[in-house]
Amino acid sequence: DAGVTQSPTHLIKTRGQQVTLRCSPKSGHDTVSWYQQALGQGPQFIFQYYEEEERQRGNFPDRFSGHQFPNYSSELNVNALLLGDSALYLCASSFGSAEAFFGQGTRLTVV
């Protein structure tokens, strides 16, 4: 049983560019959440998708947007990249109130 898979694993982008990160949830999970983890910090909640709609959102600007597809997979888009967007982006999937399972993350470097 495949767990949560994220792609790509590493990415280097230039300031001002746009980026799309992808996540496939664990089989049977219908909820996907995205987190940003800066170096030396705990993960910070970006938003959560359920039934193809954004259900909760953290304190992130509108440059961060997302999408969930009918097969429950999800994308995180970040526009107008800033140096401060460099971080590990983690995707987590869950079903109901059970614990969330995380992917290995996408390490984004903005130069």
Place this chain on the structure above:
Amino acid sequence: AQKITQTQPGMFVQEKEAVTLDCTYDTSDQSYGLFWYKQPSSGEMIFLIYQGSYDEQNATEGRYSLNFQKARKSANLVISASQLGDSAMYFCAMREGYSGTASKLTFGTGTRLQVTL
């Protein structure tokens, strides 16, 4: 607003010894869940243990146990018989409320555990 505090940036423990990682939390909700995750250098967050606010017994999962003291708002992780593979970052996290569906997790800043021979 909910908050998780982990006051130990780093901890050392000898192999086969037990270690306690501290976590305190702040919430105004009566219903919440507390989680511990392990993050190796690979980056993946690995779920270890869960404690619900209404659970009367402390949670245990193999070598992991959660020392839940509700009145003190603490949820410390105890790892017994430490192994070299336990070396990693450990995060305490909280989920507020219960709606039948998962809500966001709020994480602490983590504790780096190093297991030595």
